[in-house]
Amino acid sequence: MSTPLSTDVVIIGAGPVGLFAIFECGMLRLKTHVVDSLDAVGGQCTALYPEKPIYDIPGFPSIDAADLIANLEKQAAPFQPEYHLNQQVMGLEKVGDKWRVTTDKGTVIDAFAVIVAAGCGAFGPNRPPIQGLEAYEATGGVQYYVKKREDFRGKRVVIAGGGDSAVDWALSLSDVAASVQVVHRRPKFRAAPESAAKLDELAKAGKIELVIPYQLGGLEGENGKLSGVIVETLEGEKRTLPADVLLPFFGLSMTLGPIADWGLNLDHNHIAITPARCQTSVEGIFAIGDIATYEGKLKLILSGFAEAASAAHGAHAVARPGEIFHFEYSTTKGVP
Structure with missing residues (x-):
């Protein structure tokens, strides 16, 4: 010692x-x-x-x-x-x-x-239970933290989650990303009321799309390069969202x-x-x-x-x- x-x-x-x-x-x-x-x-x-x-x-x-x-x-x-x-x-x-x-x-x-x-x-992040997730984590197609907003400039971003992190980063990245889509299971967000109100305003202005009520279902891409995020409702209705990056914010x-x-x-x-x-x-x-x-x-x-x-x-x-x-x-x- x-x-x-x-x-x-x-x-x-x-x-x-x-x-x-x-x-x-x-x-x-x-x-x-x-x-x-x-x-x-x-x-x-x-x-x-x-x-x-x-x-x-x-x-x-x-x-x-x-x-x-x-x-x-x-x-x-x-x-x-x-x-x-x-x-x-x-x-x-x-x-x-x-x-x-x-x-x-x-x-x-x-x-x-x-x-x-x-x-x-x-x-550490709570990872969504999606098949093949690791391959996209390795290439940056799936990320759990945002260190530099500029890294997302011009990219198609899908954000999953309904808390403060999901809402705050949706607001912030809407200025630099080519598109921002927010996936959440229900219309109500667990975020600061003012932030949730700003999110709703941006959605009504067409700067952000709220993909509700959906949850993550899978990923599409080749060789770890993400091209789409599959989302689905509880009734099994599916959509594919074009994406370069998925940001899952599940705490x-x-x-x-x-x-x-x-x-x-x-x-x-x-x-x-x-x-x-x-x-x-x-x-x-x-x-x-x-x-x-x-x-x-x-x-x-x-x-x-x-x-x-x-x-x-x-x-x-x-x-x-x-x-x-x-x-x-x-x-x-x-x-x-």
Whole structure:
């Protein structure tokens, strides 16, 4: 085992909520080490949809996910966090008055507190049960994420799904794609009302076609080059939609991985917490963001930001148990 590193707080997860937790801990003079299984900070914002506009960040009517991550990283930088990327936390045990975190790369970190900001845990797309899907995945005919809108310029795009991702990308790609057809089993979409209304407006204007009520039935093409998407109704009526790319948005499959073995109180693959300090069932371990759950929880980035502040204050009480703390606003305190 390598010589343990020492810090005040280990943050597991370098997505937007984890990055903001660095800032909040730094404002309380707590040093942080950050571990993430991806090879870059940003979590899903970086890995899945860097060019997707986000509309519910206070002060930004619209901001692309990649720009949000860049700003959060810049905001955290004055507090000199140490990042351990492309590593998965495998072990968590109490050693003396600290928690010992170990990764699959042999990194060992001792900390007074641990903040779990692991998002969905280990994630991957829910793939539709279509024969021959793998051949089209290999050539880009079937994709589950949009990293660059320009990659779809002039292409015939079929989007399957009825949630926020399907609706948001239909709206966004309608500006660059040759055509956008949205396949959904029912007329009602499970998306933000304003986005669903915009989708309906574009459909009425002929810029998007809503293929309803249909579901995916198969794919057409040769040598992995997609030429059509077969859709069908529950009654068996079939259509073939001309397509260069199929984007199935059926959500992510989520596994907690080693987190499930840490003795935390779990609720349907989420970590149950006490909202006031985002404390888990184990003292000194906190959870924030999408992985945390409590009554009335809203799965929004801005909710995760507030949880990061609460968890940082909880971690401060653990790391500095006898220290008298006088809270100061950032406007009066400033940053390094």
